[in-house]
Amino acid sequence: MGTRVNRTLEGHGGTLAMEAVAAFGVGEIFTLSGGHIFPFYDAAVKQMEPAVRIVDVRHEQTATFAAEAMAKLTRRPGVAVLTAGPGITNGLSAVTAASFNGSPLVVLGGRAPQARWGAGSLQEFDHVPVLAPITKLAATATSVADCAALTHRAAATAMRPHRGPVFVDFPLDVVFAHGSGEVPEVDIRDHLHGDDPDPDEVRAAAELLAAAERPAIIAGSDVWWAGAHEALRAAAEALRIPVFVNGLGRGCLPADHELAFSRTRGLLKSEADVVCVVGTPLDFRLSFGSFGSARVIHMVDHPDQRASHVAPAVSPAGDLSLVLAGVAGFAGSRVDHDPWIARLRDAEAAAVAADEPLLAATTDPIKPTRIYGELRRRLDRDAVVVCDGGDFVSYAGKYVDSFTPGCWLDPGPFGCLGGGMGGAIAARVAHPDRQVVVLLGDGAAGFSLMDVDTLVRHQLPVVMVVGNNGIWGLEKHPMQHLYGYDVAADLQTACRYDEVVRALGGAGETVTDPEQVGPAIDRALASGVPYLVNVLTDPSDAYPRSSNLA
Ligand SMILES: Cc1ncc(C[n+]2csc(CCOP(=O)(O)OP(=O)(O)O)c2C)c(N)n1
Numbered sequence: 001m002g003t004r005v006n007r008t009l010e011g012h013g014g015t016l017a018m019e020a021v022a023a024f025g026v027g028e029i030f031t032l033s034g035g036h037i038f039p040f041y042d043a044a045v046k047q048m049e050p051a052v053r054i055v056d057v058r059h060e061q062t063a064t065f066a067a068e069a070m071a072k073l074t075r076r077p078g079v080a081v082l083t084a085g086p087g088i089t090n091g092l093s094a095v096t097a098a099s100f101n102g103s104p105l106v107v108l109g110g111r112a113p114q115a116r117w118g119a120g121s122l123q124e125f126d127h128v129p130v131l132a133p134i135t136k137l138a139a140t141a142t143s144v145a146d147c148a149a150l151t152h153r154a155a156a157t158a159m160r161p162h163r164g165p166v167f168v169d170f171p172l173d174v175v176f177a178h179g180s181g182e183v184p185e186v187d188i189r190d191h192l193h194g195d196d197p198d199p200d201e202v203r204a205a206a207e208l209l210a211a212a213e214r215p216a217i218i219a220g221s222d223v224w225w226a227g228a229h230e231a232l233r234a235a236a237e238a239l240r241i242p243v244f245v246n247g248l249g250r251g252c253l254p255a256d257h258e259l260a261f262s263r264t265r266g267l268l269k270s271e272a273d274v275v276c277v278v279g280t281p282l283d284f285r286l287s288f289g290s291f292g293s294a295r296v297i298h299m300v301d302h303p304d305q306r307a308s309h310v311a312p313a314v315s316p317a318g319d320l321s322l323v324l325a326g327v328a329g330f331a332g333s334r335v336d337h338d339p340w341i342a343r344l345r346d347a348e349a350a351a352v353a354a355d356e357p358l359l360a361a362t363t364d365p366i367k368p369t370r371i372y373g374e375l376r377r378r379l380d381r382d383a384v385v386v387c388d389g390g391d392f393v394s395y396a397g398k399y400v401d402s403f404t405p406g407c408w409l410d411p412g413p414f415g416c417l418g419g420g421m422g423g424a425i426a427a428r429v430a431h432p433d434r435q436v437v438v439l440l441g442d443g444a445a446g447f448s449l450m451d452v453d454t455l456v457r458h459q460l461p462v463v464m465v466v467g468n469n470g471i472w473g474l475e476k477h478p479m480q481h482l483y484g485y486d487v488a489a490d491l492q493t494a495c496r497y498d499e500v501v502r503a504l505g506g507a508g509e510t511v512t513d514p515e516q517v518g519p520a521i522d523r524a525l526a527s528g529v530p531y532l533v534n535v536l537t538d539p540s541d542a543y544p545r546s547s548n549l550a
């Protein structure tokens with residue numbers, strides 16, 4: 001890293017800040033206008049070569065979700081530029097989601113002028129104390145030179161494992177002022193690696209896996225962030241260990257790999273003797289790290305990711321490529337895992353067979369599973385799938401297979417609804433030629449559907465599929481179960497979300513016949529415009545849920 005040269009650049013503060021993020025490979029910003037942030041726009045269109053793409057949206061929430069999604073899709077910083085005060089507070093949920101997800105989101109904010117601070121300028125608000133608990137770095141640039149140096153430091157901090165969001169705000173009188181500053185040159189590869197793990201801990205983990213009768217790996221997002229998907233495959237193949245995935249771990253081993261499993265994770269609790277969780281927290285999604293009597297290995301990209309509520313057998317911390325390569329290189333003898341692999345494969349095949357009728361269901365109203373039956377066979381191996389919703393999206397997690405890493409955008413453990421259009425925008429910007437399919441609950445759709453306008457204005461065609469059950473399903477069914485009644489859980493029945501998209505300049509249709517789900521998705525994929533397939537689904541259908549949320 002020390003060999004990189006710094007460029008001394010002249011310009012206003014906005015140019016220096018933008019040059020600093022552009023050095024990380026950032027080619028676009030997601031934003032909504034405000035006078036405080038004009039210098040960033042001027043930099044993007046007039047001062048920089050090549051120009052930086054400005055994707056202007058209809059809600060800062062969408063800008064911030066889009067920037068996080070861009071990071072997930074590209075493994076480099078994603079940048080949101082938000083105006084002072086309400087622009088920044090509108091982005092808070094998405095920043096918090098990025099913090100939970102360990103995503104290198106960079107938020108550049110406007111700020112009321114320094115010279116008048118305290119006098120009551122428009123939108124004067126000290127954002128830093130609000131952002132500090134949900135970011136790795138939150139600070140104010142205090143000079144033109146600082147616009148470059150602090151922004152560089154922020155982006156580098158976001159990228160360093162364990163990754164996470166950062167925030168810098170720029171007082172009006174700093175960001176409009178001219179001056180010079182050093183913009184460090186960046187080789188993004190320098191920012192992908194974590195610290196070296198302790199070789200003894202890596203060896204201990206490999207020995208445990210090799211000696212186990214029935215081991216399994218569960219791989220999560222940090223495997224993708226670390227670019228460790230090849231090392232994951234090598235480790236699994238070398239020791240012949242079944243692999244399950246969650247979050248951005250999806251696709252790190254293709255779903256049709258001989259060692260990839262998805263439907264039999266429940267068996268780990270009753271049958272596995274060693275479970276190795278790599279690159280994801282031991283949270284509610286993984287039964288808080290408790291897998292029956294199995295011993296747990298927790299591989300993390302930084303020591304601060306070790307769980308405090310579980311005592312794993314061993315917990316190697318550091319660069320996950322090196323950790324997994326260390327496992328792959330294990331030279332000792334190992335137990336034959338093939339009987340266990342065969343056992344899981346049989347159970348997996350039985351689960352898949354049992355679901356066939358659900359995926360082909362011809363009921364009226366339509367079962368949400370039928371939508372997935374149709375979608376599964378239409379998705380390309382590198383399709384980007386964006387999830388935003390409750391039960392409808394839980395089905396996506398179960399029935400959509402991932403074959404390519406960096407293709408799966410879900411809300412993650414913060415569970416914030418409303419990221420759908422942000423994900424859609426980013427996916428189409430990052431991957432102009434791939435399928436982009438956004439799966440929306442009807443409730444979730446309401447948070448961001450106005451940003452279909454952004455898809456239309458920026459000519460970003462995507463397919464949206466709404467599982468429209470007319471309810472907040474993931475709340476209505478549990479409330480009924482708990483109280484025997486429900487309240488605040490109903491939405492409009494058969495609301496025409498497709499007409500909303502039409503009004504905004506896209507296209508769409510409502511589907512009530514199960515036989516029309518597939519053809520409607522075909523029309524959407526072929527349309528070349530933002531297209532919403534509004535499928536009226538059965539409100540009595542509840543996702544069969546077993547996980548314990550709290
Ligand atoms: C911002 C936000 N508000 C509320 C919730 C609580 N919540 C989780 S799932 C859900 C219901 C989602 O309904 P919908 O999108 O229609 O999907 P469905 O469950 O009906 O398939 C709600 C309200 C949340 N996770 N995030």
Ligand SMILES: [Mg+2]
Pocket residue numbers: 441442443467468469470471472473
């Ligand atoms: Mg719903």
